[in-house]
Amino acid sequence: MxxxxxxxxxxxxxxxxxxxxxxxxxxxxxxxxxxxxxxxxxxxxxxxxxxxxxxxxxxxxxxxxxxxxxxxxxxxxxxxxxxxxxxxxxxxxxxxxxxxxxxxxxxxxxxxxxVHAHALGESWLGAGSGADTVLFIGMGTGVGGGYVLQGQCLQGATFTAGHVGHYAAPLAYDHGVPLPCSCGGAGHVEAIASGPAILSAYQRLGGDIARDTRAVYRLAAQGDLLAAKALDRGAIAAGQAIGGLANIFDPHVVVVGGGLAGAGPLWWDAMEQAARTELLHPLAALPILPARLGETAAIRGAARRALELTTSTERHHVHS
Amino acid sequence: MxxxxxxxxxxxxxxxxxxxxxxxxxxxxxxxxxxxxxxxxxxxxxxxxxxxxxxxxxxxxxxxxxxxxxxxxxxxxxxxxxxxxxxxxxxxxxxxxxxxxxxxxxxxxxxxxxVHAHALGESWLGAGSGADTVLFIGMGTGVGGGYVLQGQCLQGATFTAGHVGHYAAPLAYDHGVPLPCSCGGAGHVEAIASGPAILSAYQRLGGDIARDTRAVYRLAAQGDLLAAKALDRGAIAAGQAIGGLANIFDPHVVVVGGGLAGAGPLWWDAMEQAARTELLHPLAALPILPARLGETAAIRGAARRALELTTSTERHHVHS
Missing domain, CATH: 3.30.420.40 (ATPase, nucleotide binding domain)
Structure with missing residues (x-):
């Protein structure tokens, strides 16, 4: 073996x-x-x-x-x-x-x-295990994703597929001005929904206690209004994106991973509600599940491809 | 044959x-x-x-x-x-x-x-011919699409894949209120970028000359400011969606069809500029092409599947 x-x-x-x-x-x-x-x-x-x-x-x-x-x-x-x-x-x-x-x-x-490795890992052994198609969304320092079809993650013509964070988002605006995005563009999902974006939103609202996204979450859980508003905004932007993506890919299951997905119910519930508001009727029963494998997801997803390499090599040996 | x-x-x-x-x-x-x-x-x-x-x-x-x-x-x-x-x-x-x-x-x-048939037709014999993967976007009475991979259009778990019109759009708001969408939701791409949405936007701006989308286009081409603003808004919303979708699918080619795609350069140029603004760097050379087959696209795409049926039946006969 x-x-x-x-x-x-x-x-x-x-x-x-x-x-x-x-x-x-x-x-x-x-x-x-x-x-x-x-x-x-x-x-x-x-x-x-x-x-x-x-x-x-x-x-x-x-x-x-x-x-x-x-x-x-x-x-x-x-x-x-x-x-x-x-x-x-x-x-x-x-x-x-x-x-x-x-x-x-x-x-x-x-x-x-x-991120593609992460998607492969979760679809192989994690929350997407057993599903024909899995849409994985990673919400953390960045916003990325991967669509897994028949055990393969969609690569794209230039291996850039899955950049779900770089799509125009209604909430990625501050007083009508699009927020700058890590890609050099502006007004994208990542610019309002990523962990750093939530911290920035908190600071734009005038918050000066929290020093990182975890602290924003902690303050929001304690009832701090500025922190709650920033967190909510990020979670809703994430949910709108996830729901819209589900309408486009119509996957068997959506798996949401990354730091924010594991932060707690304050983020998850706002995200899921916003996502379900977007869904077309035939998708009403779509499972939206938290990732399960944590840091081993990408390791296992990458390993899966290595295992395929050994299988195809063995097959090659048989034939040659 | x-x-x-x-x-x-x-x-x-x-x-x-x-x-x-x-x-x-x-x-x-x-x-x-x-x-x-x-x-x-x-x-x-x-x-x-x-x-x-x-x-x-x-x-x-x-x-x-x-x-x-x-x-x-x-x-x-x-x-x-x-x-x-x-x-x-x-x-x-x-x-x-x-x-x-x-x-x-x-x-x-x-x-x-x-719409899936349309996507298949254009990828088989139209603007996407010869490309490994094609993202087709139809912009007309509705906004829909299809992603074609290895000659097959992505169907989805509930056959709903390709509903690209039902994704949150920054421009689908009127004074902060999301515009109602045909799906029962609100604030979606289709609610600002479809043909009827452009007519509605023109009317919301106070326009009362044009009676249909074609007339809005004609007025815009003649320099009517309200018509030009409504058309531009729809074209930019379409372009933002198309560029964002390209970042997600990373197709070999994007094909844009439907009535608006064939309306003229006023719509196309604003759409393409907005789309290219969204693209990640590796996608800079992405071809964004107008559909070529017109009304025969869906006929031919549907026929393609019928031809596969005859091939697989023949193959079945050979084996049995």
Whole structure:
């Protein structure tokens, strides 16, 4: 039975685990991402983590057959290359992710965008398990998503599919002026519904107690009106987007993950109510579920693709 | 070589044509839809048109192998049943479309939503021809769409996929109040960007010369400020939606059809500029093209599915 390694490469940390064919994982190992040191240093840290996990596996008698990588940035999943990325990892654009990992570990590897990996993980083993199609929405520092059809996450013509945060949102305006968005545009869902956007909204309203989104949530739960208003606005914007997306994709299930989805009922209930208000009649029974796998979702989703690699290789061996 | 009949069933007319395997069609025949007389009368009119087209084909020595139907309403394309519909055709919900057509014509048949058929037609033989994935957006009396992947239009869990008009839109507000939408909701793209919505916006602005959307367009082209403002608002709302959808689907090409797409440069240019403003950087070169097939798009898209039926039947015969 094949064992693989799944890794999740983000701007602040790299997490990895050993994943078995049925999806069980070892407890994840985490190391800080040397983001400021550039691509070479990050790939080197990544390869060390993989080799470490591989030795752990071998100590318990398991052979590792492949590596699956979920990574920040737009990833060409057919070639394993970082097509573009923000500066959360310096010089990440252009990194030959799978080539470099294979060169340094000797293991075949495959790479995909981290949100896509997250979507694959939740649809394989999490809240979307067993559903034919899953729309995954991640609501946290950013707003992203992935549509999973027959076990594959929609990649798009330029591997950019799933950027659900960059759609015009009625609430992403301040006194008629569209709020700036991380993409360089303005007035998008992410500009009002992400965690940082909720903190900004709180500050625009004149709030000066909370220093981060968690604190805004805590204050809102304690009855602070400014915090409650900012949180509500973000949650409603998220719900409007999720409901509208459901009308477009008509998935069997919507899975909502990311920090905000796990923040508590104050956010979730406002989001779900706003989403259900948007739904067309045939979608009335649509399940909208919180993600279940937490930080192992992207690791397992990436690992799933590595497992497919081992299967297709075996199939190839049979045929050749 | 197989010949099939493609039909497009709408609330005001039924159009049909003979379609050859490579997609060439006879000139379409059109009959009024007896919408007020109910489902039975509509199916009967539909069957007569099909039998007429079949006799035409036989007169020129061609045998018809199957019928492909594109129809208004949410269509269960696996069973050929109208799952739900507006009252544009009385009693249309529940109609066993393919069963009834086959019973009355003796021909095997397949049915799909008319906008999905439109998307299939344009991606097969129109502006999306040759592209791996096509996002089709229809902008007219309503706002709808279809995403075509590997020659198949995404159906969704309840056959409702592609309802791109029912997503919250920043411009679908009048003095802070969301505009009512045809779906029963409010504040959606369709409520500001459809043809009737443009006429309503013109009237809300105080315009009282134009009696239909065409007249609004004509007035706008002549420099009428109220008409220009209403048209611009609708075109920008359409463009914001189309750009946002492109960020989500990342298709190889976007095809825009429907009455507004063919209205002229005043609408198209404002729409395209608004759409391109929304696009993420990797999508900068995305082609946004006007539909090319006009009224034969849905006929040919429906016919395409009928041709697949004949192919799969042949394959079945070979195997059994």
């Amino acid at each position: 094949p064992y693989v390694i799944g890794v999740d490469v983000g701007g602040t940390k790299i997490a990895g685990a050993i994943v078995a064919a049925q999806g069980t994982t070892s407890p994840p190992c985490t190391v800080p991402t040397p983001s400021r040191e550039g691509s070479e240093a990050v790939v080197s840290t990544l390869a060390s983590l993989i080799n470490q996990l591989r030795r752990d596996a071998e100590r318990t008698g398991h052979t590792i057959d492949a590596v699956g990588i979920g990574s920040a940035g737009v990833i060409d999943s057919s070639r394993g290359v970082v097509v573009s990325a923000t500066d959360s990892i310096r010089g990440w654009t252009g990194t030959q992710l799978t080539t470099e990992v294979t060169r340094r570990t000797g293991l075949q590897s495959t790479a995909i965008n981290d | 197989p010949y099939v009949i493609g039909v497009d069933v709408g609330g005001t007319k039924i159009a049909g044509a003979i379609v050859a395997a490579q997609g060439t069609t006879s000139p379409p025949c059109t009959v009024p839809t007896p919408s007020r007389e109910g489902s039975e009368a509509v199916v009967s009119t539909l069957a007569s048109l099909i039998n007429q087209l079949r006799r035409d084909a036989e007169r020129t020595g061609h045998t018809i192998d199957a019928v492909g139907i594109g129809s208004a309403g949410v269509i269960d394309s696996s069973r050929g049943v109208v799952v739900s519909a507006t009252d544009s055709i009385r009693g249309w919900t529940g109609t066993q479309l393919t069963t009834e057509v086959t019973r009355r014509t003796g021909l095997q048949s397949t049915a799909i939503n008319d």
